[in-house]
Amino acid sequence: MQIVFGQPVNMVHLAGVLAGWCIVLYLTIRQYRKLPKKPVVWKMVIVVWVGLFAFNLNLPMFGQTAKLSILPLGVWILYLFFRKRSWDAYRRFAWLGFAANYLFLIVTLLSGAAHQAIYDKRDPSTYLADVGKAEIIGIHPSAQAVVWDPSEFASLLDTLQIGDMSDSADWYYQSKFEHEPYYQHERFPYALVGAKPSWGSGLRAVVYIEMDGKGLLIAAADRSYYFRSEKPLINGEAVES
Amino acid sequence: MKWKLIIASAVLLIAAIILFFRQYDGKPGPLPDDAMAAAEINEALSVRERRGAEAEQILDRIKLDKRHAFIPYISKGGYYAVSFWVWEKRKWRVGRIDTDSGPHIWKLSPNDPSRYYLVWNIRPQGEIEDFSFYFIRQRNAGRSDGIDYYTPRIQLEQPVDFGKQPYGAIPYPDHWAKLLREEQRMSRTRGLFSFEYRENTSIYWLPVLADNPPRSGGFSTFGTSFLESIRTDFVNILNENELERP
Structure with missing residues (x-):
């Protein structure tokens, strides 16, 4: 999603993306609390973010383009980077990042449907x-x-x-x-x-x-x-x- | 260890300051006078092939805004040349030189059509009386994926009094800029790949000649860019038969 200053913004989609990030944040915190051995917080945040990086298929759906993530490129990169050192502590967060792609896919579909319900394109x-x-x-x-x-x-x-x-x-x-x-x-x-x-x-x-x-x-x-x-x-x- | 850290950060800081001031544009000063402008042009050309493009006579120095200027000149080789100037890094710099004699579009900022300029320095050939710029978009219609579409033709004219203005620079007429802006805004919402606006409009020029029909091309061309920030386009000659006359 790109926002250009002074350009009309799709507020429904923007709200959906914000909500999506809140959910990712919530899941990360929940995961962090569960772990007996705590990872370093700033590393954890970067791992989630890099985990998002994936090879996507662009599927046109209901007049918008949904991104279906197939290959978890970010997770692979992180694995190569961490190897055996502390992969166990961060593995969950890398996959959490990848899973967030599907969350944003749902956000795109839901906000698209909500947008259509709110704004009549034929009016x-x-x-x-x-x-x-x-x-x-x-x-x-x-x-x-x-x-x-x-x-x-x-x-x-x-x-x-x-x-x-x-x-x-x-x-x-x-x-x-x-x-x-x-x-x-x-x-x-x-x-x-x-x-x-x-x-x-x-x-x-x-x-x-x-x-x-x-x-x-x-x-x-x-x-x-x-x-x-x-x-x-x-x-x-x-x-x- | 502590000292190493302090020295390292001091070196980094100084490097950052030097880098900042090297890139810093500063407040635009006055345009160079004719002699200085000619010297700058020749200096810039000296590192490239010259081919008679060196300045012989500066015709005018036209400031488009605080940081952009257009300087048409006649070259030693007899070309009616144009030079594009930008205030960058605390200095007026020649960004581009063209000796093709035809008009050009200069986009001061690519995303804002109200800052597009039409510039020209056309050789008086005895035959050109007047000329016009045209803003054209082809009509289009049809059906794709079961959806009907229709795109109206745009044909707008901006006449120039060649006798009074054999060289010059004008901003895009207000209506042209507004139409382009509307188009650009819509294309951007399409998102994904077409964030950069795909232009489907064109600018042409059409000389009104005393006797002979207009020749397309036929002008010797030499264009060379010195700065990446300069965005220009050639303006092609319009085939008069393509005009619609209600």
Whole structure:
């Protein structure tokens, strides 16, 4: 998990990872207390951490990537390092580190499920929770000067209907060939930039608006969503083609 | 034993201080004047192949921010050359020199498109009247794994008055930077392998010529980097037929 300052963060996953580390810490302490012959604490901590190092298989599952650890590389390295000296005292902690990989695998799956329950990826307002500071940018010479009202736009978000995207290839050809309705025009000539997604969702999408002002194309990282509105989302001269 | 420890830590401390000050950038001073800039360029080139790239006439010294400057010049070999300067380790340093005459993109910080610059020093050929920079992304559509997708075409133009600005440096237009930023943010959330943003947009330039159609390439090229921190890209000539004109 990588966190970049100023970037949206998936809070559900972050909470899961923190909880996972708490469990690892708890198990380490419990193991330490059980042992009659105590290992050195700082060495023990490093052993758990190195034990985590493993060869992973990346399995795509439910729209996310789960890491299935197969080879305990960290444990092997530690074994080579300790040999006979005090391997017995640290062996458990090395394997504890390796086992933590499976704990984090469970964390990834659970937090993924929880994320899906909390944030509706099919709801446009998940990506457009705050449009107060957003703006409309024309991205193609076929864009017109448009005015838009953020509060009116936000109020229309709830009324949107899922649109049919199955002929997106036709959209492409309609812009590509002569005598087609969008020849030399772009069907989605406006981009909505600067919108904020739902807090903690970590979801990001680039949002485009259709030439007639009534279509919304949400290009998220994993897939695109297309919505239609009864009323125009932006006000301008819609080009009749 | 005790003394050994103290001496060892003192040596380490001094080494750390020296290392710190060798890497320390310090507060940026004034840009070198024309003569000094030319001398620096020739000094930098002297360890590489020269091929007539040495500075003959400094055209301008354009400061992009506190630590970055763009210095276009005409070389002894008659090239319209560009040099990229960075304040690093307490000194203005030539980071890169190009003599290809075409425009370049200079990314002052790769993760922040509002700090991308378009720089150029184009040989006045008598035929170029104006030129434009174009920000282009190809339209794309289809279906993969049962999911439909559609990527709108981006085509934005930034005209430059060549008569007034045969050389110059401008930041990416506001809209370009905002669009790129939006794209970069989304790609980063994809995580795993694509943390580094894969660019699918391109910048081109298109000279408006009096008579002849634009030639792609045809310029002699010579580019050499002195500092790793400099991130530049060539700007290719656009094929005018590729433009959409509604």
